Structure formats: C-alpha cells, structure tokens
Amino acid sequence: MHYVIIGNGVAGINAANQLRKRDETSSITIISKESDHFFSRTALMYVLCGQMSPSDVEPYPRDHYQRMNFTRVRDEVVALSPSETSLKLSSGETIQYDRLLIASGSMARSAGWPGEELDGVGNFVTWQNLEWLTEKSRTAKKAVVVGGGLIGIEVAETLLAAGIEVTFLIREKWFWPIAMDQNEGLMIIDHMRHHGCNVRLQTEVKKIISQEEKVTGVEIGDGEIVDCDIVVATIGVVPQTGWLVESGIELDKSGGIVVGDHLETNLPNIWAAGDCTSVVWFNGIRRPEQLWYTSRDQGRIVGLNMSGDKRVYKRSTFYNSAKLFDIEYTTAGYVNFNFEGEQNWYHREPDTNRTTRITYLPDGSVTGFNMLGRRWDHRILVDWVDEKRQLDWVLQNLHIANFDEEFFPSFKIDTQALKSGVV
Amino acid sequence: MQAGLLQTYNNSAQRRGAGAWIIASLLFAFYILIYFTEAFTPVAHAIGLSGKWNLYGILYTIAILSGGLYFFKRHGNSRYHRYRTISVMLVQTVFAFSIPWFMELMQTRGFIFSLFWPLKIDYFYPSYIMEYPLPVILYAILGSLIIVPIATFLFGKRWYCSWVCGCGGLAETAGEPFRHLSNKKPGAWKFEQISIHTVMLLALITSAIVLINWGLGKEVNGVMVPMYPAFSTVVFKIQGIYSFFVVALLSGVFGVALYPILGSRVWCRFFCPLAAYMGLIQKLGRFRVTVKDDMCISCGNCSTYCEMGIDVRMYAQNNIDVKRASCVGCGMCAHVCPRGVLKLENKWDPNPMAEESKIKVFDL
Numbered sequence: 140m141h142y143v144i145i146g147n148g149v150a151g152i153n154a155a156n157q158l159r160k161r162d163e164t165s166s167i168t169i170i171s172k173e174s175d176h177f178f179s180r181t182a183l184m185y186v187l188c189g190q191m192s193p194s195d196v197e198p199y200p201r202d203h204y205q206r207m208n209f210t211r212v213r214d215e216v217v218a219l220s221p222s223e224t225s226l227k228l229s230s231g232e233t234i235q236y237d238r239l240l241i242a243s244g245s246m247a248r249s250a251g252w253p254g255e256e257l258d259g260v261g262n263f264v265t266w267q268n269l270e271w272l273t274e275k276s277r278t279a280k281k282a283v284v285v286g287g288g289l290i291g292i293e294v295a296e297t298l299l300a301a302g303i304e305v306t307f308l309i310r311e312k313w314f315w316p317i318a319m320d321q322n323e324g325l326m327i328i329d330h331m332r333h334h335g336c337n338v339r340l341q342t343e344v345k346k347i348i349s350q351e352e353k354v355t356g357v358e359i360g361d362g363e364i365v366d367c368d369i370v371v372a373t374i375g376v377v378p379q380t381g382w383l384v385e386s387g388i389e390l391d392k393s394g395g396i397v398v399g400d401h402l403e404t405n406l407p408n409i410w411a412a413g414d415c416t417s418v419v420w421f422n423g424i425r426r427p428e429q430l431w432y433t434s435r436d437q438g439r440i441v442g443l444n445m446s447g448d449k450r451v452y453k454r455s456t457f458y459n460s461a462k463l464f465d466i467e468y469t470t471a472g473y474v475n476f477n478f479e480g481e482q483n484w485y486h487r488e489p490d491t492n493r494t495t496r497i498t499y500l501p502d503g504s505v506t507g508f509n510m511l512g513r514r515w516d517h518r519i520l521v522d523w524v525d526e527k528r529q530l531d532w533v534l535q536n537l538h539i540a541n542f543d544e545e546f547f548p549s550f551k552i553d554t555q556a557l558k559s560g561v562v
Numbered sequence: 563m564q565a566g567l568l569q570t571y572n573n574s575a576q577r578r579g580a581g582a583w584i585i586a587s588l589l590f591a592f593y594i595l596i597y598f599t600e601a602f603t604p605v606a607h608a609i610g611l612s613g614k615w616n617l618y619g620i621l622y623t624i625a626i627l628s629g630g631l632y633f634f635k636r637h638g639n640s641r642y643h644r645y646r647t648i649s650v651m652l653v654q655t656v657f658a659f660s661i662p663w664f665m666e667l668m669q670t671r672g673f674i675f676s677l678f679w680p681l682k683i684d685y686f687y688p689s690y691i692m693e694y695p696l697p698v699i700l701y702a703i704l705g706s707l708i709i710v711p712i713a714t715f716l717f718g719k720r721w722y723c724s725w726v727c728g729c730g731g732l733a734e735t736a737g738e739p740f741r742h743l744s745n746k747k748p749g750a751w752k753f754e755q756i757s758i759h760t761v762m763l764l765a766l767i768t769s770a771i772v773l774i775n776w777g778l779g780k781e782v783n784g785v786m787v788p789m790y791p792a793f794s795t796v797v798f799k800i801q802g803i804y805s806f807f808v809v810a811l812l813s814g815v816f817g818v819a820l821y822p823i824l825g826s827r828v829w830c831r832f833f834c835p836l837a838a839y840m841g842l843i844q845k846l847g848r849f850r851v852t853v854k855d856d857m858c859i860s861c862g863n864c865s866t867y868c869e870m871g872i873d874v875r876m877y878a879q880n881n882i883d884v885k886r887a888s889c890v891g892c893g894m895c896a897h898v899c900p901r902g903v904l905k906l907e908n909k910w911d912p913n914p915m916a917e918e919s920k921i922k923v924f925d926l
Contacts, residue, residue: 149860179859179860179861179862181859181860181861182859182860182861182862182863185861185863188568188569189568189569189570189571189572189573190567190568190569190570190571190863190866191570191571191861191862191863191866192571192577192866195862195865195866196861196862197862198860198862198875198876198879200747200748300568300569301569431859431860432856432857432859436856458857460857460901460902461900461901462900462901462902465639467902469902514902514905515902516854517854517857518854518855542854542902542905543905544640544641544642544893544896544897544905544906545641545642545893545905545906545907546641546642546645547640547641547642548641
C-alpha cells in the first residue's frame with residue numbers, strides 16, 4: 140500500500156503518524172512545497188522577532204521522518220488525476236498513490252490592490268513569508284499592516300518590537316470583530332496604541348504607492364497616503380485548492396474540499412483534512428475550520444480512517460486561545476453566533492485589561508465565554524456550555540475554571556453587585 | 563510574546579557566537595584562578611577583605627543582585643517571577659553573604675543556613691560540622707534529612723532550586739540570558755539521568771565513609787586519632803577527590819563557565835547531588851506542571867526557554883502533565899506559553915507513578 144499525503148503541516152503530519160502507528164510496513168510519502176520539516180505555523184512570529192530559532196519551532200526531533208520511515212518529496216503538486224490515481228508535480232514527475240490525503244492547507248487571501256505584486260507587499264502565512272519579512276524588517280523603517288485579526292496583531296507586535304513604526308489598518312469598527320465585541324475590541328486597540336502602534340479603524344487600502352518598484356506608501360479610503368516601506372496583508376486565508384478545480388473533487392464555494400463524516404471526499408481513496416477542508420459546523424453550515432486544533436484533530440482521525448477505520452469527525456464545542464500583545468485570550472462555546480435572545484454578561488476588572496464576558500440565552504443557560512487578561516481552563520468552560528449551566532451558577536463557580544499563574548491577583552466578583560447585574 | 567525575550571537569537575553572545583566563547587573563557591579563567599591559585603588574595607587584601615573567598619562572595623552576590631534586576635526587566639510582569647527572584651536575591655544577600663560575614667566578624671566560623679547536604683557535603687563531615695554549636699549542628703542534619711524531603715514532597719524541588727539555592731539563584735539571575743541554550747535532545751536527558759545519580763551516589767559514599775572513619779576514631783589525650791590509619795588515608799583521598807572534581811570543577815568551574823555554551827543549569831541539571839535527591843522525592847510528590855488538554859499549538863516556547871532542557875512541548879502536545887525529576891519549577895514554560903496551556907501546581911495525586919502520567923524519551 141502506498142499512502143501519499145499532500146502537505147507537511149499539522150493535519151498532514153498527524154495523519155502520517157497515525158498511519159504509521161497502524162501500519163508499520165506500507166510506504167508513506169509526504170509532499171510539501173513549503174518545508175522539509177513539520178513546523179508550528181502558529182510560532183512563525185516568534186522566529187520573526189528572534190525569540191526562537193527556526194529549529195525551535197519544529198515540534199518533532201529532526202530524525203522524525205527517518206524514524207517513522209516517511210518519504211519526503213519537496214515539490215508542488217500541480218494536478219490530480221483520479222482516474223490514473225496519480226499526481227503531477229511541478230517538476231514534471233508523477234507520483235502514483237493507492238490512498239491519498241489532501242492536506243494542502245490554506246493560503247493568504249489576495250487583496251486585489253493595485254500594486255499588490257510589488258516586492259514590498261506580502262503576507263505572513265508560510266515559511267517563505269517569514270523569510271521575506273525577516274529580510275524586509277532589517278531595513279524597513281515604516282510598515283503598514285492591513286487586517287484586524289490575529290495574524291495582523293502578531294505581525295504588528297513583532298514589527299514594533301523590531302523598532303519599526305507600524306500603522307495597523309482595520310476595516311471594521313474595532314479589532315477582530317468575529318471574536319471580540321465592541322468593549323473588548325476597543326480595549327485591545329487602546330492597548331495596541333499604548334504600545335506605540337498607530338491604529339486606524341474603518342480604513343481600507345485603495346492602492347499601493349511605489350516609486351521604481353519600491354513601495355513608498357499606501358493610499359487609503361479618503362485619498363490620504365500613509366508612508367511605508369513594507370505592507371503586510373493579513374486579511375485572512377483561503378483553502379489552497381486551486382490546483383484541484385479540474386480534478387473532479389467537489390469544492391464548496393469558498394474553495395474548501397467537501398468531505399463527508401469520515402473526512403472522505405467524493406472520489407474513491409481520497410481523503411482531505413485541515414484548512415483546505417470544508418466541514419459541517421454544529422449549526423449545520425458547511426465551511427472550512429481554519430484552526431490549529433481542528434486541523435490536528437482532523438489529521439488524527441483521517442489517518443485512522445485511511446488505515447481502515449470509520450471514525451466520524453465531529454467538531455466538539457468551540458474553544459480557542461491567543462495572546463494579543465501581552466493580553467491573554469480564551470474563548471469557549473459560542474460567543475459570536477448571535478443566538479436568538481442571546482444576552483451578554485460583561486465585567487471588566489477596574490483599572491485592568493481583564494474582562495469576562497458570558498453569553499447566555501433567555502432561559503439563563505450559558506452559551507459561551509470570552510475572557511481577556513486571565514488564563515482559563517477551557518475544558519471546564521466547554522463542559523459548562525455542554526451542560527447548559529445557568530448563568531447564576533456559573534458566576535458563583537467561575538473561579539474553579541481559573542488557570543492563572545500562581546500568585547496572579549485572584550479572581551473575585553463582587554457578589555452584591557453581581558446580583559444587580561451591573562458589575 | 564514575552565517582551566524581554568525578543569531578539570534573543572539575534573544577539574551573537576546568546577547563540578554561542580564569538581561573544582559567548584569570550585565570556586565562557588573569561589569565566590573559566592576566573593574560576594581556575596580563584597579555586598586553584600592565590601591570584602585574588604592580594605586583590606582581596608587590597609580592598610580590606612580577609613581573603614579571596616570573601617571577594618568571591620561579594621562578586622557572587624553582586625552577580626545575583628544585578629542579574630536579578632535584569633530578570634525583572636525581562637519577566638517582571640509576572641508575580642510568580644517577581645516573588646521568586648526577590649527570594650533568591652534576599653537569600654543570597656542575607657543567608658549566604660551577610661550572616662556568615664557577621665559570624666566571622668564575631669570570630670566564629672561562618673555558616674550558610676541556605677545550604678544543605680549533599681550540595682554542601684561538609685555539613686555531614688564531622689570534622690567540619692562539630693565545630694559549630696549544637697543548634698547549628700541539628701539544623702544542618704535535620705534540615706537535610708527532614709526539612710528538605712518534606713518541603714520537596716509538598717512543593718516540589720522548586721522551593722529550593724529556584725527560590726533559595728545560591729547556584730540556582732545565579733542561574734536564575736545572571737544566567738538568565740543563556741537559559742534557552744540547554745540541550746533538549748533525548749541524549750542529553752539520558753546523560754543527565756546517569757550523571758546526576760552517579761554524583762549523588764558518590765556524595766553518599768563519600769559522606770558515609772567519612773562518617774565511618776570518624777566513628778572509628780578514638781580519643782587520645784583529647785585529640786581524635788584514627789584507629790585504622792590506612793583506611794583513614796583512603797578516606798581523606800576520596801574526600802579530596804570529591805572536593806576537587808565535584809565541588810571545584812563541576813559546581814564551580816564548569817557549572818558557571820559553561821553558561822554561555824550549555825545554558826545556566828549545567829551543574830543543577832547534570833551533577834548536583836541535592837537536586838538528584840530532591841528529584842526522586844519530587845517524582846512522588848505533589849508538584850507538577852499541569853497541561854490543559856488539546857490547547858497546545860506546539861510553538862515550542864516552553865521547550866526553548868526550559869533551562870533544564872525538558873522538552874515541555876512534547877508533554878503539552880500529548881496532553882500529559884509534566885512530572886520530571888529535573889524540573890526546578892522556575893515557571894518559565896508556563897510564563898512564555900502564548901496559549902496559557904501550562905500551570906505549576908501542588909496537588910495530591912492518588913497514583914503518582916501511574917503509567918499514563920509518564921512519557922518516555924518521546925512519543926508521538
């Protein structure tokens with residue numbers, strides 16, 4: 140049996156590991172155009188800012204591929220021919236497979252600005268992006284970061300730390316509206332400004348200004364020009380599936396590979412996992428889940444299924460975490476789905492950047508938690524959402540789920556004020 | 563990100579560049595001179611000190627205090643780190659420096675209350691310890707045999723290694739710029755298991771035969787005389803060998819001079835007999851680094867900044883709590899984790915040696 144895995148990211152490598160656990164003899168080939176070694180994509184910023192070395196972000200020892208007997212191919216797959224069960228590589232070679240996993244991940248969304256193709260404009264998604272930005276940040280004096288999400292704030296933070304003047308352009312009214320409400324998003328923006336980041340809200344790029352192929356600025360909505368040497372576009376990612384359009388694999392309108400419960404595609408002996416995959420969410424809507432955790436879980440399950448299991452991939456209750464500059468962020472449950480009649484319980488600890496937001500339904504059952512400035516045990520919060528705990532009970536017991544470092548100022552809510560609901 | 567750690571890898575002295583080798587050579591030369599020559603004695607006399615070890619004590623304390631301030635700049639945003647750094651700075655200034663100094667001014671031999679056997683092996687050498695008053699003798703013995711194991715069982719070895727100890731204190735402060743240089747490879751873990759337990763065994767044997775030799779002595783005209791002179795000669799030789807190789811070379815010369823090459827905890831990780839002793843108790847005790855399931859993004863900040871070379875990420879991405887004998891509980895893994903996955907805790911574990919709570923050199 141020859142297993143072929145396209146993609147050396149978290150989904151691909153987890154699938155390969157599971158396959159090898161199940162099957163010690165079959166040959167397993169991993170094809171990647173990006174890197175020889177699996178690395179943590181979420182750690183790219185730490186390499187950029189010199190906090191970690193490139194090899195520090197590799198989760199497995201360097202000899203992992205030898206020990207597991209994985210064959211690596213560094214090339215780009217340009218076409219899939221299901222009828223011939225083969226893949227065509229950009230070098231012109233073809234590779235035959237018995238069972239194929241597509242874990243080609245996602246790529247930066249194209250912004251479509253005039254001048255986007257200039258060398259001073261780029262993204263921060265791939266290892267090659269990291270190399271590009273590392274090089275550019277040595278000489279750049281001013282940078283524009285576009286896109287009010289997680290990668291954007293990470294890039295802004297890192298470039299600021301490198302002594303570069305950063306202007307952060309956000310299209311929406313506050314930072315990261317798919318995760319934050321107005322209170323939270325504006326608090327983060329205050330924090331960014333406090334760190335010297337020039338944030339511009341409700342601002343979009345019209346075009347890139349350049350002189351002799353060198354970026355000199357961006358023109359924003361009202362014709363104003365913001366000077367800069369580099370532009371980093373962090374306006375989201377899309378499934379990397381353009382090479383599959385002719386293959387007969389079913390793609391959804393976002394380009395995600397449509398898979399069934401077992402992460403199988405519409406074609407025989409082909410599975411898909413990770414960012415390139417479109418799955419059905421808890422609310423019945425099909426779309427890609429572009430998260431580290433879901434890619435990892437999908438990789439593990441698809442590996443088992445490719446070796447003969449029939450495991451169902453079911454997305455468990457949502458959780459995520461991040462660090463926004465130095466503000467910890469944990470979310471659990473469904474805070475941004477606007478259920479009917481949903482209400483917010485919101486509390487900001489005085490004179491801090493520590494906030495608690497709990498969403499709940501008219502019957503009092505909690506649906507989600509959005510927490511900033513503290514660490515929380517998402518396992519407990521997820522359980523409470525699953526158990527449909529009442530808001531009153533949750534508020535009384537919230538300290539149980541606290542996960543702060545020892546000696547961190549303890550979590551207390553004034554119970555008197557709590558009853559009135561206006562803490 | 564942790565503001566203090568930015569640009570770590572962009573500084574040549576912090577990634578084993580030329581600067582690192584220059585610092586290491588200077589430290590090496592300094593330690594050779596201070597341990598094996600009298601080169602610093604005139605310097606000490608010139609500034610009014612009684613000997614080279616007083617000079618060393620002052621320099622050591624300055625290194626911890628200034629390194630502590632540097633540490634504050636890097637990690638002062640965390641209370642855990644503030645408290646333990648203040649603790650090591652205070653312990654060094656008060657217990658390791660001022661009190662012995664004061665005792666010497668009072669014409670008694672200085673005693674360091676913050677050291678314990680077998681790190682300070684002399685405390686179980688009768689010829690050394692019997693010169694102190696009875697309360698001090700009791701403190702040295704009970705401290706090493708009762709306080710150390712109980713405190714370690716309750717809080718992990720961190721109560722000592724990263725809150726009290728002078729060696730650890732130097733590593734946590736002046737050694738801070740080099741913490742990421744510890745070797746994370748499985749081979750280093752294997753070497754550590756052999757080397758540290760070997761030194762512990764040597765410390766045990768040396769202490770035991772010194773005690774036996776003392777027990778075999780007889781008093782003639784108020785002077786202790788060995789009953790078996792040939793045995794005593796061997797004992798003194800072993801004592802001398804231990805003191806040369808372990809105390810001078812490993813803890814002094816290599817322990818500190820290798821900071822810029824192998825990280826700040828070379829002595830503590832590979833050789834310290836007290837660390838080995840507490841490590842065994844820690845495995846059975848309450849302390850662990852709790853891992854929040856399925857939240858790890860495998861970024862590797864924890865492993866990178868573990869000064870003991872523990873591949874914390876391997877535990878975190880496999881949802882296994884970290885219970886390692888070598889962990890000194892510095893808390894840096896939890897502190898630098900961008901997803902708040904790790905937490906240092908003391909809690910009862912009904913079955914500390916359970917199979918699922920162990921990880922072998924690596925798992926998938």
